[in-house]
Amino acid sequence: MIEVVLLGIAQDGGRPQAGCNLDCCIDIHSKSELWRTPVSLGVIEEEELHLIEASRMIGKQLTLVDNKIPKSVWITHVHLGHIDGLGQFGTESMNTTRATLHCSEKVSKNIEKTPSLKLLLENENLVFGDWGVRNENFKITPVEIPHRDELGDNHALIIEGMENKLLFMPDHDTWNETLESVGYESIKEWLKNLEIDIALIDGTFWNDKEIKHRSQENVKHPPIEETLERIGMSEEDDPRIIFVHFNHTNPVLNKETKEYKKVIEMGWEIGTEGMKFYL
Template sequence: MMKNCLLSAVFLLLLGVACTSDPNPPDLLPVPTKSEGPYLKVLGIAQDGGYPHAACEKDCCVPAWGEPSRRKMVSCIAVIDPASGRNWMLDATPDFKDQQHLLKAETGQDLSGIFLTHAHIGHYTGLMQLGREVIGTDQVPVYAMPRMLDYLQTNGPWSQLVSLNNIALQPLHADSSVQLTPEIRVTPFRVPHRDEYSETVGYRIDGPDRSAIFIPDIDKWEKWDRSIDSLIGTVDHAFLDGTFFQNGEIVGRDMSEIPHPFIRESMGRFQSAGIDPERVVFIHFNHTNPVMQANSPERQEVRKAGFSVAEEGEVWPL
């Protein structure tokens, strides 16, 4: 009996299917981790609170409390140029120290700069790690829009980062590009979202061979004065807000108060518009989002439709 079980296990492994008691094993497809030219690297995929989520003792989070390997960092991508070793983060998350460590280990160089999308806690509070209490950096470039810059300059503790020259604020203007290297260009564009303290932007990143957009937070696509369908058609990779899979995901709360486009809505829209699903990569998942679980029916639905679910560590060439 034991011999037969071992033979069966070997057979499954030869087929690339691991026999495991884990109800949510990782996806079987390999995660690319290197590129010879400039590339984007996914450093985090979760919504602002990370995964597991603070105070969450529900079924969605319980496995991650018990098994650290299941935990996911807050949504962040890096732009990396292997030729120069230079690297930039898009957003400074609460998981900044771990993400910065991974980036330094990969490139061998200190951070070249940070591009902020907006002033919600998952997207800028990692800046505190740059202060005198921790790294004590020297004029790390922080790129941000006008309201975001004003917020950092006039509110502590962020203003101390400015006064002590831990960061060097770099003004951005909507639809105006920043040339990072001769081959890499980053362009911010405004998107509708809850703008209590700052405006909200997405980014377009152009490399020598490919391009991408990064929109981790946005209200419903219909609220935007631009066509997301047309924009996706101009890039190779579109990292898009996948906070929630569908309506009703947060029990007991009116989800119209948090009007992110649901993944199921986005897929239906893009399919109707004839968009190539291979261009779309969903990111920024709330802890309640079932696509966070590798074998969930919802995750399989996304993949069967040809769309991608962002994974930490994967690489997308530019």
């Protein structure tokens, strides 16, 4: 079986977030149990590790998977938290030999135009692999999903083993745009049609009021409140829906909050670092 380990659950900025002087991040220097690293998955196929997203906290994250050196890395889009660990494949850190880098055409163009990342390709620390792959043990299929795309496009990934299918969709703009782009009316209908067993989806914000200093205009992501309204209670035959990619301000990071409890009472889940899935 394929084992998938949730290596990080935070939004790109992580927790503590640089410059945040709110209760979520102030004075937590010595409280490492409150720190959270940007979203990432480790996919273990026999002895080999495939990494989904390259977070800058890769050093800490790999300790959850026996410090294996990734054989491949998959990038959903080029926003900060998803690619700022790519440099760790280079000579200053892991110095990998021909690890495969899987991403869309637009993302690969962006990487090639970034001198520090291009160097990784010139040194063959990384070589491009196919976007979408199938081998005897598992299959990864990208699905294009609308997300602010000033630097390239954005994809969700479907990871499929012999037994189960997992959807990883850490970032998107709005449910209306996403559902329209995949051609379904409801979230459950989409997931059921894809035969998804486990869905790790964008839970960046609890609601619109969370970020007072920024408008929803420039910070997209459907709030968890809206997603819950759309999916209702978990029913028999529904997939597991697990929220990930939490902003440092999100109340669901604390198990004692009413927001966390509401998600659990409705039968859904909040991702935690080290959570494992078997596909």
